[in-house]
Amino acid sequence: AQSVTQLDSHVSVSEGTPVLLRCNYSSSYSPSLFWYVQHPNKGLQLLLKYTSAATLVKGINGFEAEFKKSETSFHLTKPSAHMSDAAEYFCVVTLYSSASKIIFGSGTRLSIRP
Amino acid sequence: EAGVAQSPRYKIIEKRQSVAFWCNPISGHATLYWYQQILGQGPKLLIQFQNNGVVDDSQLPKDRFSAERLKGVDSTLKIQPAKLEDSAVYLCASSSIHSGNTIYFGEGSWLTVV
DSSP states (O other), X not given: OOEEEESOSEEXXXXXXXXXXXXXXXXXXXXXXXXXXXXXXXXXXXXXXXXXXXXXXXXXXXXXXXXXXXXXXXXXXXXXXXXXXXXXXXXXXXXXXXXXXXXXXXXXXXXXXX | OOOOEEEOSEEEEOTTOOXXXXXXXXXXXXXXXXXXXXXXXXXXXXXXXXXXXXXXXXXSOTXXXXXXXXXXXXXXXXXSXXXXXXXXXEEEEEEOGGGTTXXXXXXXXXXXXO
16 A cells, blocks of 8 residues: 655744755555645646656755655755745655556645744 | 646636536646645545546545546536535646656646635
8 A cells, every 4th residue: 555644744944944844655566756846826846756766866946855765755855945945845656657546645834934 | 848737727606506627738648637635735636537538536526526538638627516615726637657657737726615
């Protein structure tokens, strides 16, 4: 069975400090893992994805995530937060060879303090 | 490459009225999804199409919701009659095995039922 858990519903950081959004997954198969960002009143935008290539994945806007199979984690990080990063972030897991099962995490709201 | 197109972007209707949302996926994407996202929650899959066939509609309230993708390209989601709890954003998304099953989302159709 597949599942994905976002460990924090809300994260607040100061501008210019590092960001860490945590995601753990459970999958019986080789997973594809994604992070999406949703700004207020907007649709979901793909930040980055892991599909069994390099374990360290770089995405847009300075974000990156590392796939750690031993820890079943896919945490999202950014070295220095910007005010424009304030948004909702979703971790998503799918089967590698099929899009028939897509599981969303519950989301993490990122707030940035000036 | 054009993204996933959705219309209308915003709709306000009274309860018991009907509404229809339209989605045009990215060209060549065989898989099309409709998600419902209630404020403060993650997206919930309503229905998934593979070409013009339904792959998963287990969470679609079939007494009031219907969806079709007759020619395997664009799709329509209908709600009739609407209830207050149907107020949500309806997200259309598409994917293709040729793009690693990455799911691309439209901007969403925002429904308010009063």
